Every structure is written in structure tokens, then in C-alpha cells.
Amino acid sequence: MHFARMPLSVFTRRRALQVSAGSLFLAAAAPATAADANPVDRGRVREGEVRFPAIVKSNEAGERDAEGPLPDDQRVGFAVVALGRLSVEQILPAFAQSRKAKLAALVSGSPAKLQVLGRQYGLGEDQLFTYNDFEKLASIEAVRVIYIVLPNALHKEFVLRSAALGKHVLCEKPMATNSADAEAMIAACKDKNVKLMIAYRCRYQPHHKELIRRVQNKEYGPVKLIEAVNAQNQGDPSQWRLQKALSGGGSLPDIGLYCLNATRATLGEEPAEIQAVLNSTPNDPRFREVEESVVWTMRFPSGALAALSTSYGTHRASRMAVHMDEASLILDHAFPYKGQRLSLVRAVDGLETETVIDVTAKDQFALEIDHMAGCVLNNSAPTTPGEEGLRDMRLMAEIYQAAESGARLKL
Structure with a gap:
């Protein structure tokens, strides 16, 4: 039998790998002692976490997250109420990325959805509830928070029912369909000493937080103008968002609310004046009950002006720009679930430059x-409590009033 001659370099590499593998096997098989130092796995348990020594120089950026996930028995259990598109496609999968929370129960009017999603997320029959069984959540100790993801008009009823059970509440935005309901929700939660948080997801999104930090630190001078748009082309006219009894309104409370809340959060101020224009395409069946498009301006006590717009009848658009004395911060894809891009535009050495800000x-x-x-866990107040949702409810009512009257409203 004839063998081709093997180059020495190949043999040397293979032999080295064999020796290394054998050494690792022997090291693993040998009895471990406290003094052993594994040359491959340098991880050590300290203060309840697995930590590793740095492998880069001190002038390199670190890659370790600030904290690890909590053990399962220390996580806060959530019951998710309503299994529509948002819950199924976004909220339920998010628990896999959570560090402090876990899915503890599901509530739905669809037994088929409960069975399928219960199996997918490893929940037992005793963790699946219909709306008629809702009050049984009171006896489920693992459920400490109830996340309300129902149509807007049902928020008040289920927030009040949740508070009556002594459970903390996370409620989707908009908080309600009117300010009176929002006030009742806040009062009920205070009466039962439970927390109420409104699910303004963008307020926890890293690009938005970095934008707010830079603006409020006044790194580029005072804010003069803010532009924001959030628009999309709605489809099926029969969907609940286009039924005023369930939604409370059209594009403004659904997606325009993101522009309103982000502007208030960025400036850290409440508007002093509002003007608005509203329009719906005649004979479009989608807009028989709710508005299609709204454009509104706000003046703030600092002198900053905001020009905001929203629509249910255009190709998708989502952008926010903050214009300051020395620079502009541009947040592209500002309000979708992913794809945010934050950039800084300013003059450097006499040349206009755009720098993308690295945000994870x-x-x-x-x-x-x-x-x-x-x-x-910490008995602290949410960044977006019920009072934050109520402020937006009141401001949206002012926007509608300004559009109807054609007047500039002083607040």
C-alpha cells in the first residue's frame, strides 16, 4: 500500500491538537482541588455570579453585562392577559430575554390559544385562565404582576379587577380611552397599594435613553426644535383599532402617542401651547369612525418647539430629530420594535459630519x-407610572380640541 508523503507542517499541527486534547482530557479527569487553575476555563463564582478575568488590556471596552439573570425562584411572575398579535409575537417571546421576570399564567377568551401557547411556554393547566376565571389569579402566588394587553376600552375594567386581587399592574398604552377612566385606574391601584405602570416600551429602549441623556445633559446647547413622525398604512377596516368604541381614536392614541411621549420625555417639560390639524380621506372605509392623520405643534416653557405628525394612511415612516444650538440628534426607525439608529450631526473643523452613536x-x-x-422587587416607583399615562390622555384630548376648534390652545 502506498501512502502520500504528509508535509511536516500538517503533521505538526495535528500532533499539537492531539496533545492539547489529551491534556484537557487528563486535566478534566484528574481530581479537582481548590488550588487547581484550569488553563482553559478561568471562570470563578464570586458573590453569586460566574465571573471571568479580563482577556483584553484595560484600555479596551468591556463586554460583560452589568448583571446576570435571577434564579427562577427569585423572578417576578407575570400573567399576560389577552393573546392577540402583540402578546404572541412580541411580549411572550420577550420573557426568554428577561433577567428578572418569568411567565406564570395566561388569560384568554380562546381555549385553543391557551392550549397551544401553554404548551409552547411550558405552562400547566392550572396556569391557563379564561376571562371568566380571571379572579382565580388571586390564589396564584407566583403571579405578582398582571400585564393587560386588551383593546384600549377594556383597560379600565381589567386594571380595576387586577388591583382588587392585590396584584401589581402593567398596562399597555394608551392607558385608556379617556382621562376619567385613567384617573379611576390610578385611584384603584393606590387604594389597593399596588403599582401601576404604563407600557411605554420606547422609554426603556437604549437608543431613546441615550438620546434623552444627551439632550438633558445639554451637551450641544438648548433644544430649539423637535420633529417626530410615526405613520403606517392600516389595512383591514374591521380591525378593532379602527372602531372608536374599542380604540378611543385613530392614529393619534395608537401610534402618534409615541411622538408625544418621546418629546415630553426628551425635554423633561410639559407643553404650554398646542395647535393641531386633523384629516381623513373621504369615503375610505377605514376612517368612518376614527381619524387618519394628525399634525400638531407644541411650544414648551423653555422656548422649544415641536412639530409632530402621525397617520394611518401612509407608507411606514418613523423618525425623531432633536435640533439644538450646536448639533442635531437623529433617531431613525425611532418607534418600531427594532432597527433604531442614533446619529449626531454637527460641524467638525468646518465640515458637516454625521457620526453614528454606538448603542447596543x-x-x-x-x-x-x-x-x-x-x-x-425593590418596592420602587416605575419610570412610566399611571400618572404619566394620564398626562398623555389629557394632552391628546387637547390635541383633538385644538384640531376641532382651529385655535391655538394655551395649557
Whole structure:
């Protein structure tokens, strides 16, 4: 039998790998002692976490997250109420990215959805509930927070029912369909001494937080103008978002609310004046009950002006720009679930330059859920409590009034 001659370099590499593998096997097989130092796995348990020594120089950026996930028995259990598109496609998967929360129960009017999703997420029959069984959540100790993901008009009923059970509440935005309901929700939760947080996911999104930090630190001078748009082309006219009795309104409370809340959060101020224009395409069946498009301006006590717009009848658009004395911050894809890009535009050495700001994206829903879980664990107030949702409800009512009257409203 004839063998081709093997180059020495190949033999040397293979032999080295064999020796290394054998050494690792012997090291693993040898009895471990406290003094042993594994040359491959340098991880050590310290203060309840697995930690590793740095492998880069001290002038390199670190890659370790600030904290590891909590053990399962220390996580805050959530019951998710309503298994529509948002819950199934975004909220439920987000629990896999959570550090402090876990899915503990599901509530739905669809037994088929409960069975399928219960199996997918490893829940038992005793963790699946219909709306008629809702009050049984009171006896489920693992459920500490109830996440309301129902149509807007049902938020008040289920927030009040949740508070009556002594459970903390995370409620989707908009908070309600009117300010009176929002006030009742806040009062009920205070009466039962439970927390109420409104699910403004963008307020926990890293790009938004970095934008707010830079603006409020006044790194580029005072804010003069803010532009924001959030628009999309709605489809099926029969969907609940286009039925005023369930939604409370059209594009403004659904997606325009993101522009309103982000502007208030960025400036850290409340508007002093509002003007608005509303329009719906005649004979479009989608807009028989709710508005299609709204454009509104706000003046703030600092002198900053905001020009905001929203629509249910255009190709998708989502952008926010903050214009300051020395620079502009541009947040592209500002309000979708992913794809945010934050850039700084300013003059450098006499040349206009755009610099993309490096921000690590994370699951917005996981961050939002973890914030609520942290508030429960630490007995702290949410960043977006019920009062924040109420402010937006009142301002949206003013926007509608300004559009109807054609007047500039002083607030």
C-alpha cells in the first residue's frame, strides 16, 4: 500500500491538537482541588455570579453585562392577559430575554390559544385562565404582576379587577380611552397599594435613553426644535383599532402617542401651547369612525418647539430629530420594535459630519418587563407610572380640541 508523503507542517499541527486534547482530557479527569487553575476555563463564582478575568488590556471596552439573570425562584411572575398579535409575537417571546421576570399564567377568551401557547411556554393547566376565571389569579402566588394587553376600552375594567386581587399592574398604552377612566385606574391601584405602570416600551429602549441623556445633559446647547413622525398604512377596516368604541381614536392614541411621549420625555417639560390639524380621506372605509392623520405643534416653557405628525394612511415612516444650538440628534426607525439608529450631526473643523452613536440594542419588551419586575422587587416607583399615562390622555384630548376648534390652545 502506498501512502502520500504528509508535509511536516500538517503533521505538526495535528500532533499539537492531539496533545492539547489529551491534556484537557487528563486535566478534566484528574481530581479537582481548590488550588487547581484550569488553563482553559478561568471562570470563578464570586458573590453569586460566574465571573471571568479580563482577556483584553484595560484600555479596551468591556463586554460583560452589568448583571446576570435571577434564579427562577427569585423572578417576578407575570400573567399576560389577552393573546392577540402583540402578546404572541412580541411580549411572550420577550420573557426568554428577561433577567428578572418569568411567565406564570395566561388569560384568554380562546381555549385553543391557551392550549397551544401553554404548551409552547411550558405552562400547566392550572396556569391557563379564561376571562371568566380571571379572579382565580388571586390564589396564584407566583403571579405578582398582571400585564393587560386588551383593546384600549377594556383597560379600565381589567386594571380595576387586577388591583382588587392585590396584584401589581402593567398596562399597555394608551392607558385608556379617556382621562376619567385613567384617573379611576390610578385611584384603584393606590387604594389597593399596588403599582401601576404604563407600557411605554420606547422609554426603556437604549437608543431613546441615550438620546434623552444627551439632550438633558445639554451637551450641544438648548433644544430649539423637535420633529417626530410615526405613520403606517392600516389595512383591514374591521380591525378593532379602527372602531372608536374599542380604540378611543385613530392614529393619534395608537401610534402618534409615541411622538408625544418621546418629546415630553426628551425635554423633561410639559407643553404650554398646542395647535393641531386633523384629516381623513373621504369615503375610505377605514376612517368612518376614527381619524387618519394628525399634525400638531407644541411650544414648551423653555422656548422649544415641536412639530409632530402621525397617520394611518401612509407608507411606514418613523423618525425623531432633536435640533439644538450646536448639533442635531437623529433617531431613525425611532418607534418600531427594532432597527433604531442614533446619529449626531454637527460641524467638525468646518465640515458637516454625521457620526453614528454606538448603542447596543436590546429587546424593548424584555427591558420594559424587567423594569416592572425590578420595581416590585425593590418596592420602587416605575419610570412610566399611571400618572404619566394620564398626562398623555389629557394632552391628546387637547390635541383633538385644538384640531376641532382651529385655535391655538394655551395649557
